[in-house]
Amino acid sequence: xxxxxxxxxxxxxxxxxxxxxxxxxxxxxxxxxxxxxxxxxxxxxxxxxxxxxxxxxxxxxxxxxxxxxxxxxxxxxxxxxxxxxxxxxxxxxxxxxxxxxxxxxxxxxxxxxxxxxxxxxxxxxxxxxxx
Numbered sequence: 001x002x003x004x005x006x007x008x009x010x011x012x013x014x015x016x017x018x019x020x021x022x023x024x025x026x027x028x029x030x031x032x033x034x035x036x037x038x039x040x041x042x043x044x045x046x047x048x049x050x051x052x053x054x055x056x057x058x059x060x061x062x063x064x065x066x067x068x069x070x071x072x073x074x075x076x077x078x079x080x081x082x083x084x085x086x087x088x089x090x091x092x093x094x095x096x097x098x099x100x101x102x103x104x105x106x107x108x109x110x111x112x113x114x115x116x117x118x119x120x121x122x123x124x125x126x127x128x129x130x131x
Contacts, residue, residue: 030096033092040089043085
């Protein structure tokens with residue numbers, strides 16, 4: 001059964017997008033939205049301080065198995081988003097999803113179908129996907 005939520009979301013995007021219907025507008029707005037997501041994360045660390053980012057080289061033993069590798073990897077985030085930063089990040093990700101759906105609409109692609117294909121690919125490759 002198709003996911004009605006993602007189909008409905010794409011339909012609503014199609015109905016709402018008026019000014020930025022050109023593919024050039026869509027891809028530039030999508031890039032802008034991506035930058036705003038990054039900025040929201042940076043501001044949570046630098047302006048608010050609810051999170052901190054401590055990036056350092058991963059120390060991975062030489063004899064480690066691929067299955068154990070995730071135990072030695074970190075997302076480098078310490079702390080938790082406060083309610084305000086969480087709300088900001090959710091809104092920015094929502095905008096990013098809006099333009100992703102608009103991009104799909106421009107090329108008559110179904111976002112849900114793309115998600116299913118990617119999910120299948122990830123399940124097939126499993127740990128060998130290495131992203």
